[in-house]
Amino acid sequence: MKIIDMSLKELRDAFLSGVLTYEAIITEYLQHIKKTDRKIAAYLYVDSEKAIEKAKAIDDRFKRGESVGRLAGIPIAIKDNIVTKDMPTTCGSKMLENYFSPFDATVVKKIDVEDGVILGKLNLDEFAMGSTTENSYYQSTKNPHDLTKVPGGSSGGSAAAVASKQALITLGSDTGGSIRQPASFCGIVGLKPTYGRISRNGLIAFASSLDQIGPMAHSVEDLAYVMNILFGHDGKDTTSADVVVDDYLESLYQDIKGMKIALPSNYLDEGLAKDIKATVLDVVETFKRLGATVDYVTLKSVKHALPAYYIISSAEASSNLARFDGIQYGFRPEGEFSLDELYKEARSQGFGEEVKRRILLGTYALSSGYYDAYYKKAQQVRSMIKSDFDMLFKTYDLVLSPTAPTTAYNIGMKCEDPIEMYLGDIYTVPVNIAGLPALSLNGGFDKEGMPIGVQLIAPSFDEKTLIKAAHALERGLKDA
Amino acid sequence: MHKTYEMVIGLEVHVELKTESKIFCGCSTLFGQEPNTQVCPVCLGLPGSLPVLNEKVVEYAVVAGLATNCEITEVGKQDRKNYFYPDLAKAYQISQYDQPLCERGFIEVEDKDVSKKIGITRIHIEEDAGKLIHNKELGTLIDYNRAGVPLVEIVSEPDLRSANEAKLYLQKLRGILLYTGISDCKMNEGSFRCDVNLSIRKKGDSTLGTRTEMKNLNSFSSIGRAIEHEFTRQIKILETGGNVVQETRRWEQDKNKSVSMRTKEDAHDYRYFPDPDLLPIIIEKAYIKALESGLPELPDAKKHKYMSSYDLSIFDAEQIALDLEVAEFFEKTLSYYEQPKLIANILISEVLKLKSKTDDLIKITSKDFAGLIKLIDSGIINTSISKKVIDLMWTEGLSAEEIVKRESLQLITDEDELISYIKPVLEKHDKIVKDYLGGKQKAIQSLVGQVMRVTQGKADPEKTLQLIDTLVKKI
Numbered sequence A: 001m002k003i004i005d006m007s008l009k010e011l012r013d014a015f016l017s018g019v020l021t022y023e024a025i026i027t028e029y030l031q032h033i034k035k036t037d038r039k040i041a042a043y044l045y046v047d048s049e050k051a052i053e054k055a056k057a058i059d060d061r062f063k064r065g066e067s068v069g070r071l072a073g074i075p076i077a078i079k080d081n082i083v084t085k086d087m088p089t090t091c092g093s094k095m096l097e098n099y100f101s102p103f104d105a106t107v108v109k110k111i112d113v114e115d116g117v118i119l120g121k122l123n124l125d126e127f128a129m130g131s132t133t134e135n136s137y138y139q140s141t142k143n144p145h146d147l148t149k150v151p152g153g154s155s156g157g158s159a160a161a162v163a164s165k166q167a168l169i170t171l172g173s174d175t176g177g178s179i180r181q182p183a184s185f186c187g188i189v190g191l192k193p194t195y196g197r198i199s200r201n202g203l204i205a206f207a208s209s210l211d212q213i214g215p216m217a218h219s220v221e222d223l224a225y226v227m228n229i230l231f232g233h234d235g236k237d238t239t240s241a242d243v244v245v246d247d248y249l250e251s252l253y254q255d256i257k258g259m260k261i262a263l264p265s266n267y268l269d270e271g272l273a274k275d276i277k278a279t280v281l282d283v284v285e286t287f288k289r290l291g292a293t294v295d296y297v298t299l300k301s302v303k304h305a306l307p308a309y310y311i312i313s314s315a316e317a318s319s320n321l322a323r324f325d326g327i328q329y330g331f332r333p334e335g336e337f338s339l340d341e342l343y344k345e346a347r348s349q350g351f352g353e354e355v356k357r358r359i360l361l362g363t364y365a366l367s368s369g370y371y372d373a374y375y376k377k378a379q380q381v382r383s384m385i386k387s388d389f390d391m392l393f394k395t396y397d398l399v400l401s402p403t404a405p406t407t408a409y410n411i412g413m414k415c416e417d418p419i420e421m422y423l424g425d426i427y428t429v430p431v432n433i434a435g436l437p438a439l440s441l442n443g444g445f446d447k448e449g450m451p452i453g454v455q456l457i458a459p460s461f462d463e464k465t466l467i468k469a470a471h472a473l474e475r476g477l478k479d480a
Numbered sequence B: 001m002h003k004t005y006e007m008v009i010g011l012e013v014h015v016e017l018k019t020e021s022k023i024f025c026g027c028s029t030l031f032g033q034e035p036n037t038q039v040c041p042v043c044l045g046l047p048g049s050l051p052v053l054n055e056k057v058v059e060y061a062v063v064a065g066l067a068t069n070c071e072i073t074e075v076g077k078q079d080r081k082n083y084f085y086p087d088l089a090k091a092y093q094i095s096q097y098d099q100p101l102c103e104r105g106f107i108e109v110e111d112k113d114v115s116k117k118i119g120i121t122r123i124h125i126e127e128d129a130g131k132l133i134h135n136k137e138l139g140t141l142i143d144y145n146r147a148g149v150p151l152v153e154i155v156s157e158p159d160l161r162s163a164n165e166a167k168l169y170l171q172k173l174r175g176i177l178l179y180t181g182i183s184d185c186k187m188n189e190g191s192f193r194c195d196v197n198l199s200i201r202k203k204g205d206s207t208l209g210t211r212t213e214m215k216n217l218n219s220f221s222s223i224g225r226a227i228e229h230e231f232t233r234q235i236k237i238l239e240t241g242g243n244v245v246q247e248t249r250r251w252e253q254d255k256n257k258s259v260s261m262r263t264k265e266d267a268h269d270y271r272y273f274p275d276p277d278l279l280p281i282i283i284e285k286a287y288i289k290a291l292e293s294g295l296p297e298l299p300d301a302k303k304h305k306y307m308s309s310y311d312l313s314i315f316d317a318e319q320i321a322l323d324l325e326v327a328e329f330f331e332k333t334l335s336y337y338e339q340p341k342l343i344a345n346i347l348i349s350e351v352l353k354l355k356s357k358t359d360d361l362i363k364i365t366s367k368d369f370a371g372l373i374k375l376i377d378s379g380i381i382n383t384s385i386s387k388k389v390i391d392l393m394w395t396e397g398l399s400a401e402e403i404v405k406r407e408s409l410q411l412i413t414d415e416d417e418l419i420s421y422i423k424p425v426l427e428k429h430d431k432i433v434k435d436y437l438g439g440k441q442k443a444i445q446s447l448v449g450q451v452m453r454v455t456q457g458k459a460d461p462e463k464t465l466q467l468i469d470t471l472v473k474k475i
Helices: A008-016 A022-040 A048-063 A106-113 A156-163 A180-186 A220-230 A274-289 A300-323 A339-350 A353-366 A372-395 A418-423 A429-434 A463-479 B055-067 B163-180 B220-239 B285-293 B299-310 B314-321 B324-336 B340-358 B366-377 B383-396 B400-406 B415-428 B430-437 B443-454 B461-474
Strands: A043-046 A075-079 A117-122 A169-174 A189-192 A212-217 A260-264 A293-297 A398-402 A438-445 A451-457 B005-016 B079-082 B092-095 B102-111 B114-127 B131-135 B139-143 B150-156 B192-202 B212-217 B247-252 B257-263
Touching: A008 A022, A008 A220, A022 A043, A022 A048, A022 A075, A022 A117, A043 A156, A048 A117, A075 A106, A075 A156, A106 A220, A117 A156, A156 A169, A156 A180, A156 A212, A169 A189, A169 A220, A180 A189, A180 A438, A180 A451, A189 A220, A189 A463, A212 A220, A220 A438, A220 A463, A260 A274, A260 A372, A274 A293, A274 A398, A274 A438, A274 A451, A274 A463, A300 A353, A300 A372, A300 A418, A300 A429, A300 B079, A353 A372, A372 A429, A398 A463, A438 A463, A451 A463, B005 B163, B005 B220, B055 B102, B055 B114, B055 B150, B055 B163, B055 B285, B092 B114, B102 B163, B102 B314, B114 B163, B163 B192, B163 B220, B163 B299, B163 B324, B192 B220, B212 B220, B220 B247, B220 B257, B299 B314, B299 B324, B299 B340, B314 B324, B314 B340, B324 B340, B324 B366, B340 B366, B340 B383, B366 B383, B366 B400, B383 B400, B415 B430, B415 B443, B415 B461, B430 B443, B430 B461, B443 B461
Parallel strands: A075 A117, A075 A169, A260 A293, A260 A398, B212 B247
Antiparallel strands: A043 A117, A169 A212, A189 A212, A189 A438, A398 A451, A438 A451, B005 B150, B005 B192, B079 B092, B102 B114, B114 B150, B131 B139, B192 B212, B247 B257
16 A cells, blocks of 8 residues: 555554654655645645654654654644744745744644654645635645646645645644635545634634634544644633543544434525535435434524625734734835835735735724724624524534535636635635534535535534544445 | 913823733843843734733732722723834734723822812723834834833823823822832833823813823923923914814923824724734632732822821821832831921921932931931921931931031030120121110021021020020120
C-alpha cells in the first residue's frame, strides 16, 4: 500500500511498529506535493527542509525508546490564516506578503507538542472571505476531482490538499461554511466545531464571533482522532469554552438506533440541485436503515440567516481588518504620503475586491444612525435562530441538511456575482450564527461525478453525537 | 460682561491604573522604560492575538466607583471604539460604550466653607494608546510601551461653575484615588489627565449652551487658565453676535491659548460595537461587598472625624484630609503632641505651602514637627518665627530645637535683655513716645515694631509691650 493511501490509523501503526519512519512518510508526501501541486495549487508555502528535519528528530527520539506524541507519523498542513513562527502567514492577501508572526497559534503549538509535522500553509480566499479560493491574491486552487472546477472556499486549499492526498489532515477555518462547503465540493470530511471548542488564538480574525478552526480529513475516524487533540480550553482565548472534551474515538462505533434526526423541509425547496436532493433523500434512507428516525421539520428563522450573517461578519471584519493600515507591518505603498493618504493607499492597494466590499459593507452597518437598523437587528435575528435550533434540539438529536445548494462549479463562474456566491452559504451560515457544531461528509456524486456533501448539525458541545452519526452514515453509505 | 454669564463645566478624567501588568496581556506597565521594550503580540495588536482581561483592572475600577459613591453594574460590556491613528495598534480601542462598570456617583468639594456635591456620570475601563515621538531626523516614531496600560475614564456631570470648582473637584478626586491606591495620579507622567467640556449661558438660564472640549491639559494651573480663557473666548463670540461651534480644541500651554483640533462635522464616527473577543464582565454582589469592606478610610470620613473630634473647621479639615500623606502626617504629629488646632494651623499655613511649592513629599518628620509645635505652644518661639524654622527644617532636615538653638531664634523674654533693646528705641523715637504720652494709643504698636526690627522678631511681643508702657510712663 502506498503511504499516501494509508489512513491515520494505518500510518500510526506503521510508524509505531517501526515499519515506516516519520521521515519516510513526510518525504513521500513532499514528493507527492511536488508532483501534483503545480496543477492543484493548494499550497502557498511548503517547508520541506524543516519538515524532514523535524520528522528525523522525532524518529531519533522514537528509536532511542523515548515517548513520542500522538501525532507522530502524521503529515499535516494548515490554512494560511493560522499564524506560524517558522513559516509566513499571508491570509492569501498582498497585505501580508512575507509576513512572519512572532508567535505560533495555539493549534500549531498543540500539533507541535504532539509531534505532528506541518508540511506547509494552504491557500484560501483572501482573509477567508469567499467560497471558491479564487479570491486569493496568490493563486486559484483547483478541485482535484476536476481541475476546471473550484475546490470551494474559503478553506479550498485545505480541502484540495486532503482530496489530492497532499496531506492526511489539514486545518481550515469556518466563519460561514468555509470548512464544510469545500469539504463538500472536494468529497472529504470537514468539521466546524462548536464555537469555543478550539482556541482562536493565532487565527487571524475575520469575524470573531463566528470564526472557528476545524479539522478536515478523508474519514470520520481520522477526524475523531485529531479532535481529541485540538479541542480544549485555552487561557489565551477568552471565548474558548471550558467544557469537558469527550473521547471521540469512543463515539465512533456507538449504535445510532433510535436516534432522532430532523430534516428541515424548507431546505429541500427550490434552488437545490436535483442530484443533491436525491443524495439527501438517500442519506435519509440510510439513516432509517440504521435504526434512526428522520422527521421533516420547518426551521423558519433560517431564511433570515444569510442577511444577518453578512451584516455581522462584515461588521466585525471591518474592525478586525482595520489594523492592516501600512503602519506597523504588512504592505506599505511606495512613495511619500500624508497619514491619511498612506492609510488610503495601503488599504486600496493591499486588499482585494471582495475584502474591500465587505469592509465597506461592515463599516456602513456600524455607522452611527444605521447601527440599530443593521447590526442590532442582525443580533436579534441571531438570538431567534439560536432559539429555533434550541427548540428543535429539545426533540431531536441531530439536524440533517445539504451542505451546499450546488456541487463545485467552474472556475471563474461566480467571480462577477457576489450575491450568487453568498447564496451558496445558505445551509452553512445558520450553524455559525447559532454557534453549533456541524460536519460535512460525502453523501454521493452528481452525474458529472462531482462530490455531494451532506451536513449534520448537533447541539452545542455535542460533537460526540455528530461523530457517532457521521461514522455510522459513512459506513452505511459504503454498504449500500 | 463676565458677570452676566456663567460657565458650565464637565470634566473627563483619564486615570492610569497601577496594575503590574497591562489590561489585556502580561506586559509590564512600568513608566519610563526604553521604547517598545514592554510589548507583546497582544498590545501590538498583531494578527491572531486576542485580549484577555486583567481582573485587577475590574477590581480597581470598582474600587474607584465605590470610593466616589457610584452604583456598580452587575453586567459590564466592553466595546470597540474604531478609529485610525498610528498610536492605536489595532485601529480600535477597547473601551466601554453603554454598559460602564460604575454610574451615578458623586464627590463632595468644600469651596471655602460651602459644601457642594459634584455628580459622577460614569466610570469605565479602557486601554491606553501608544505614544508618538516626533524626531527631527528620524521622523515620527511610535512607542507602544503605553499601549494597553489600563485606564479608567471618570466623567463628571456638568455641575462645575468655575475654574476654582474644577480645581477643587480634581484635587478631591485625585485625593480619593490616591487614598485607594489604584493609581499614582501623576500629572507629569500622564497617569492623571483631564479634558474640559465647557459651555456658557446667561446666569439664570436653565438650558445648556454649545460646549467645546479642551484637550492637552497637563497641570492644574493650565486647566485653570484654559477654563478662564475658554470662558472669555465664548463670551466674546456670543457678544459679537456669533455662535459657539461644537468642537474639540487643544490647549497650547506656551502660547496661553487654544486652537481648534476638529469640529463636529469632521468628528470621528467611532462605530462602537461590542467586542466579540471578550465576554461580558459579571460582577457579583459579594465581590462588591468584599471590595467595599476593604476600602481605607476615605477623605470625607477623615474630614468629618477631624471636625467632630478636633473641632477643626470644614475647610481646614478638608485641606488636611484631601491628601493621604498630609492626613497621616497630621495624625502622627497628634500622637506626639496633642494640640490639634495649632497643628492644623501651622500645617496648612506653612507645611502645605512648602509642599505645593516644591511639588514633593513632606520633608519634615512628624516627630520634628511635633517638636516645633511644642516650642510654639510653650512660647519659646512665636508663629512668625516658626516660618523661618520650618523653612530650615525642610531644607536641612534638623529638628526645631536644633535650629532655634543654632540660629538663636528663641523669644527674648528676659526683662533686662528686652530693656536693653527698648531703651535705644525710645531715645531714637522720642516723637512717637510723645504721641503716645499725648494719648495716641496706637503709637505704642509702632514702638513694639521697632523693637521687633532690632531683635529680628525675637522679642516676646506681649512682654515688650508691657515694658515699653512702663518705661515710657516713667519718663
